[in-house]
Amino acid sequence: MPRNKSQDQIARDLEQTAWNLLVQSCPLLFRGRDSYGFECNSGWFDIIATLCHDIEKLIAEMPEIERFHEPQWGGEFMYGIAQVKEKYGTLRFYMHSEPDGAQDLIEAAEIASSKTCEFCGKPGEIRRLSWIRTLCDEDYEAIRPPPKE
Numbered sequence: 001m002p003r004n005k006s007q008d009q010i011a012r013d014l015e016q017t018a019w020n021l022l023v024q025s026c027p028l029l030f031r032g033r034d035s036y037g038f039e040c041n042s043g044w045f046d047i048i049a050t051l052c053h054d055i056e057k058l059i060a061e062m063p064e065i066e067r068f069h070e071p072q073w074g075g076e077f078m079y080g081i082a083q084v085k086e087k088y089g090t091l092r093f094y095m096h097s098e099p100d101g102a103q104d105l106i107e108a109a110e111i112a113s114s115k116t117c118e119f120c121g122k123p124g125e126i127r128r129l130s131w132i133r134t135l136c137d138e139d140y141e142a143i144r145p146p147p148k149e
């Protein structure tokens with residue numbers, strides 16, 4: 001059954017709320033922000049949430065003196081988030097500087113994203129047309145141009 005507009009809006013609002021709660025639950029990684037501009041779709045939410053919480057723990061375990069190094073990059077703290085986005089079909093997760101152990105976690109999340117539909121979170125694979133996205137069969141069929149007759 002097709003959803004009407006208000007149901008779509010409710011779904012989008014709920015997704016935004018989930019992203020905001022994730023940001024607020026990682027105050028070191030996101031430096032006390034209430035929200036953050038994630039440049040990918042919500043199918044990767046679980047992958048990103050797990051990664052953020054694991055990295056938040058790594059930052060929390062760092063010695064204070066190291067953690068709160070002088071602000072750099074225009075007032076941003078060293079061990080804060082720099083950018084989270086989709087690029088060439090997979091997740092990219094950038095920090096200004098990574099705590100020890102974070103690189104392995106980030107790489108594992110990027111690999112997981114290459115097997116997870118960016119739209120819905122179901123198992124997916126990398127699809128190459130004029131764009132590259134990681135999608136499940138259903139979302140790929142819905143988005144790809146019809147085959148030429």
Ligand SMILES: [Zn+2]
Pocket residue numbers: 117118119120121122124135136137138139140
């Ligand atoms: Zn999907």
